[in-house]
Amino acid sequence: MNKPIRAVSIFCMFLFLALMANATYLQFFKADDLNDDGRNARVTAASFSRERGLILVGDSPVARSEPVDDRYKYLRVYPGRKVYAPITGYLQLGAQTGIERSQNAVLSGEDSRLFVNRLVDLLKGDTNQGGNVVLTLDADAQKAAYSSLRDTVGPEGEGAVVAIQPKTGRILAMASYPSYDPNELASHDRETREKAYDRLSDDDHQPLLNRAIQTRLFPGSTFKIVTAAAAIEAGLYNADDRIPSGATWQAPGTRGENNVIDNEGRGGCSPKEISFATAMGQSCNTAFAKMAVEVGPERLRETAEAFGFNEEYLRDLGPQARSVFPEEVVDRVDGEARDPRELNDAETARAGFGQFDVQATPLQMAMVVAAIANRGALMRPYLVQEVQTSTFDVLETTEPDKLRDAISPQTAAQVTDLMVATVDDGTASAAAIPGVSVAGKTGTAQRGVEGKAPYGWFTSFAPAEDAEVAVAVMIQEAPGRSISGGRLGGPIAKAVMEAVLEK
Template identity: 55%
Template sequence: MNKPIRTLSLFCGLLFIVLLGNATYLQYFRADSLDNSSLNRRVIEASFARERGAILVDGEPVARSVKADDRYKWQRRYPGGALYAHETGWFSYFSQSGIEHSQNSVLSGDDSRLFLPRLADLIGSGQPKGGSVELTLNPAAQKAAYDGLQALGTGIQGSVVAIEPTTGRILAMVSLPSYDPNQLASHDLSKVAAADKRLEGDKAQPKLNRAIRTTLPPGSTFKLVTAAAAIENGLYDEDSQVPAGATYQLPQSTSVVHNSTGSACNPATITLKYALEWSCNTAFAKIANELGTAKMKKMAEAFGFNDTSLEDLSGQVASVYPGNLDAPQTGLSGFGQSDVRATPLQMAMVAAGIANRGVVMRPHLVDELRSPDFDSLETMKAKVYKRAISSAVARQLTDMMVGVVEEGTASTAAIPGIRVAGKTGTAQTGRSDISNYAWFTSFAPADDPQVAVAVMIQNSQRSNGEISGGGLAGPIAKAVMEAVINK
């Protein structure tokens, strides 16, 4: 064999080996990821040809499939519409999101636990069906949260999250503005593309789930973390005298911290309980500087900052407490400013951890997975995320938060006959073109907590003088707590 033929033979052999390797890689190693890819049209078209399982809230479908008179056979419908859009997501020819995406294997019927039902359908010539997913949401709490945000008027951007403290079950998760997932599930692909383009181009970002994807300065609601660190580290307790005053010049800086509650915080020293009740910025800035960045960061992370915890709904971003803050920034962090950022879910976890005697449970949205015949495939168990503080510290914080509602800045969240624990927050943006953020976090009943709530108002279409956590967010939290307690 001459040299050119030998070279050509070796080259062809090499090409054959590369081709064989690529085929093996695609068909074996990447088979699962390609099957589950949102870009795999063959798999998606096959999914449209079978009845997809329902997504349920309290036994009622908020997403289901109905027969269609077209090539796809089944049409996805969302009776819950905008109310549950950020949880259900959508299922379309182009893409999937929310629970439709994270629980796709069960809903489509491809989950390995549904092998026997699929086999029975095959033998009996029946049409294959998907399993159903029951969510943890409380419909009354979800509606109270949605209606509460809507009542603030047009152009509202905000979110509400409610958690069952002892289990981590998410009882409400609302983000406004919202959208109608039915528009993205149509079989008219040109209409779907137009609707998606319109939503993506909307500056208000209706597809954004602010509950888990938007981080903002949490303002004075973060004082709960600062107070927890002060008590846990033995620096103060709720009855200790702490330094306060009308102003506080941050160390190594010319910046001065002021209070926003009139003269209530003017005395040179006050109790820690009183400082929380009247949300004294000067006191918590000084406490944060006494503790230092390391201890503040450690406590924030004990509640869930700098981490993600929600496993059954994709897209959660981590709330942030930086580890490289200088002294002035550490002081500002004591009342939720500087570079501290939190999601509504995170601040609900802070309240829930205090309510649950210091133990933060891992939040979850999926309650149970079921077969097409409604046999249980899996019931989700409560999981401990972290112990943030001791039960003794949690009791002190609870007493302090009850004082905030009964004696301080959170009277708008008071429920007659029930002890409510709460904390207001108004985070300053420092910009004239962006309004301040209103926050509120709470739980009730304080003696036997059933629900912990966080409310965040990102854009209220109001002047800064009209924005406060107690005024805007407190009544919404109250309505959500009442919906759960009075169920």
């Protein structure tokens, strides 16, 4: 063999080796990544050609596959439509969202726990069927959350509701408004689904957004629950103490009208000292501003983080926005960033009543009140109750997972007493349920944008002495209505709590 032929032969050999290496890499090492990639049309098309598992709320499917006579054998159908859409998501050629995405391995039948079922189907010559996913949702609570939210904010409004079972972390309701009909996006007709997606994605109200876990806003006065817990936990005050307040207050060393904190006309907050119950019940900004400064930014942050701020905790649905209590502040002078510093007194004061840079999702604020209702123990929230085979045999049940003790039982009991007084004699009276002790707290958070209406919040749990449900309501927009956390959010929370308690 002469030298040129030998060189060509060696080159060809390297080409074959490169092809073999690439095929091995793609088919073995990258196989799982490629199969899970939403852009893999072949895998997606295959999932439409077999019966996908059910998504169930109780015994009722909120997502199922129906046989059709077209190039694909099955069409994904969503009987729950807008009520459940932010949770179920949708299955579309080339895209998956919500539970359809997070639980895809089970629903498609590819999960390792379904191996025996796949093997039996293969031996019998049957088409592989996906497994079922049972959600934690309470159907009555979910419908109450969605309908009352929709009716309150109106057709141009925006908001979210989350309800949690405090002792377990089980999510009983998760409503986001506006919502969408996933059946339009699951259509096999390309023009239909593309028109639907373009319309929804171009909508300024963002109906595809799950505001319950993906929108974080200033929590306003609902954050005073955290500040109160931090002060009691630190031994600074007890629930029956008198605390500093006043008609207005400005942190030492600050100037200008923008740094003056007032109580928005609530005269009961004006005395230099008031009861802790009055401060919570009348939502006195000056009292909690002073309290936050006394607690200090480090301890206030520690308490917020104990409740879940600056952390991600929901494993079975995403993406999730992380709620924030600021860890540091970076000042700029002439465009140059200075070294990070701790919050000063003025910033800590505003953080103490849920302003400055404090941001929270509705799920986060539901976790805060759920932990207080659960004697201080914070449970991991979850949406998937069970994984089943296609014949409804249970493969796995989610067990409650305690994240940590956010506060002591003694502190939780004192904060509960303050919140009960806020429903009985304060701003949260709209959530009162006859014959049931309800704990609650309102919040009306300024956006920091002149001329824009505030955000409305409401948090509550019941029965206060042994809670079965904790609720957070967030009103982001309600055109034509005066936004107040108590006035708008209270009746929504009440409807959800009643739906759970009337079982």
